[in-house]
Amino acid sequence: MIIHILNGFVYGGLLYLVAIGLVLIFGIRQVVNFAHGSLFMLGAYVGYAATAIAGFWAGVVAATLVLAILGLLLDRAVFRPLQDQDPIVTLLVTFGLLLVIEDLVRTVWGKDTLTIAMPDLLSGTLRIAGEDFPVYRLFVILVAAGMGAGLTLWLKRSRIGLYVRAFASDPLTTGTQGVDTERVSAAVVALGAGFAGLAGIIAGPLLALSPAMGGSILIESFIVVVVGGFGSFSGAFVAALVIGQLQNLGIVFIPSFSTMIPFLLMMLILLWRPLGLTGRAA
Amino acid sequence: MTLLSFDAVDAFYGRAQVLRGVSLAIGKGERVGLLGRNGVGKTTVVNALQGIAQVGRGAVVMAGQPAPRIRHYSAARAGISVVPQGRRIIPALSVRENLLLGAAVARPGPWTLARVFELFPVLKERQHTPGTALSGGQQQMLAIGRALMANPDLLVLDEPSEGLAPVIVDELAEVFVRLADEGTSLLLIEQHISLIRRVVERYHIMSKGMIVDSGPLAQLTTEKLKQHVAV
Incomplete structure (x- = not known):
């Protein structure tokens, strides 16, 4: 049972890393980014390319940095102009972006699935509760937990974190206090995209890489964001862990229904609390 | 030095023109009142210097420098802090965090968290509670404290007495006089006449988006108040 729970944390951790980017970008730019799953996918492919040249750890750094830089460019070229637009325009533009990124990856790396080898350092197993558990999966849990803790500390303790929370709550007043909100936004979008890239590369050794791999994690990340309460950092953390566990235990105990579980949970939560677990009325 | 000047400024929200040829200037150490009924454009003066209303014709000068393209942060960075109408306390932040946000512009000066707590x-006492959990008077103190954290040369106060009990307004008047005595210039936008009389040394009256009368406080007669301010 402990092994199943740990596997739930692995999936929940990956979901959290992707979902938190959605939360950050929505909180700052009020843009629902349908292209976020393709940033996860692109992170995996960039990581694959860098791993082939300089090893897995270079792949981790490259995927995170390249996606963070791409986030900066997207913020300037797409999210900033979109922030005051009709939500349907946002949906169409980010959906178009998703298709462009998928096509680009298909053109560069082809349609066939690819794999990223686990680093030697993390390729063994560890004996936990009488069963073997892959060290790499523990690494994924630790990365997600570390990123979650780091982000929380950054938001709560740092000056820029204060500006981010203020901006997500009242952008105009934050700007009039002297904060350059465009720079803060660009940094936050870069952070969100960087998290997606990191999630992509560390998921690489666990998944088969394909241009379509961003689709399913995007849908479940949206469920995490909705269940947690749109715009809530702590809500996304709790929801990712819960959905990760339910999804994984569902695969083990009721495999025919497992894919429905996140959707059922979302429906129940929305009926019970329409603004999500931590959502509050404006 | 002139801290803030409007020279024949027209200001707009989209296509709707609100300010028409407004000219005013506030120098170092001055205490100026801006009076007028609701809807005459007083808050638009504040909004124009924060990039919320768009300046068309005319020129705005902040801290001696022309401001051809005003952004939301321009005034704060030029040493002009605004206590906005309605206070605009940020709900997601505690009292302490709201104050720290005011220090986003790291200008040197006497105002620190400790000094605001002293004032x-x-x-x-309530620094760890959410800012919006405070009473109206306490929220006004928080908005003033937040503005002071930027160590401004000029403090713009937009209807600070709005919705407050007379005893709190008296307390605030004492604070404004003390701030002015310590060298902070003030632009007090108000309809509360006794507060104006206690704090400012000269005034401008607005009507229909224009400055229609200006002068030293001694010239602010009851007739003018009846004509332009009293409901």
Whole structure:
């Protein structure tokens, strides 16, 4: 049972890393980014390319940095102009972006699935509760937990974190206090995209890489964001862990229904609390 | 030095023109009142210097420098802090965090968190509660404290007495006089006449988006108040 729970944390951790980017970008730019799953996918492919040249750890750094830089460019070229637009325009533009990124990856790396080898350092197993558990999966849990803790500390303790929370709550007043909100936004979008890239590369050794791999994690990340309460950092953390566990235990105990579980949970939560677990009325 | 000047400024929200040829200037150490009924454009003067209303014709000068393209942060960075109408306390932040946000512009000066807590002890007592959980008067103190954290040369106060009990307004008047005595210039936008009389040394009256009368406080007669301010 402990092994199943740990596997739930692995999936929940990956979901959290992707979902938190959605939360950050929505909180700052009020843009629902349908292209976020393709940033996860692109992170995996960039990581694959860098791993082939300089090893897995270079792949981790490259995927995170390249996606963070791409986030900066997207913020300037797409999210900033979109922030005051009709939500349907946002949906169409980010959906178009998703298709462009998928096509680009298909053109560069082809349609066939690819794999990223686990680093030697993390390729063994560890004996936990009488069963073997892959060290790499523990690494994924630790990365997600570390990123979650780091982000929380950054938001709560740092000056820029204060500006981010203020901006997500009242952008105009934050700007009039002297904060350059465009720079803060660009940094936050870069952070969100960087998290997606990191999630992509560390998921690489666990998944088969394909241009379509961003689709399913995007849908479940949206469920995490909705269940947690749109715009809530702590809500996304709790929801990712819960959905990760339910999804994984569902695969083990009721495999025919497992894919429905996140959707059922979302429906129940929305009926019970329409603004999500931590959502509050404006 | 002139801290803030409007020279024949027209200001707009989209296509709707609100300010028409407004000219005013506030120098170092001055205490100026801006009066007028609701809807005459007083808050638009504030909004124009924060990039919320768009300046068309005319020129705005902040801290001696022309401001051809005004952004939301321009005034704060030029040493002009605004206590906005309605206070605009940020709900997601505690009292302490709201104050720290005011220090986003790291200008040197006497105002620190400790000094703001000394001025308004209730803010120290409640520093860890959400800013919006405070009473109206305490929220006004928080908005003033937040503005002071930027160590401004000019403090713009937009209807600070709005919705407050007379005893709180008296307390605030004492604070404004003390701030002015310590060298902070003030632009007090108000309809509360006794507050104006206690704090400012000269005035401008607005009507229909224009400055229609200006002068030293001694020239602010009851007739003018009846004509332009009283409901």
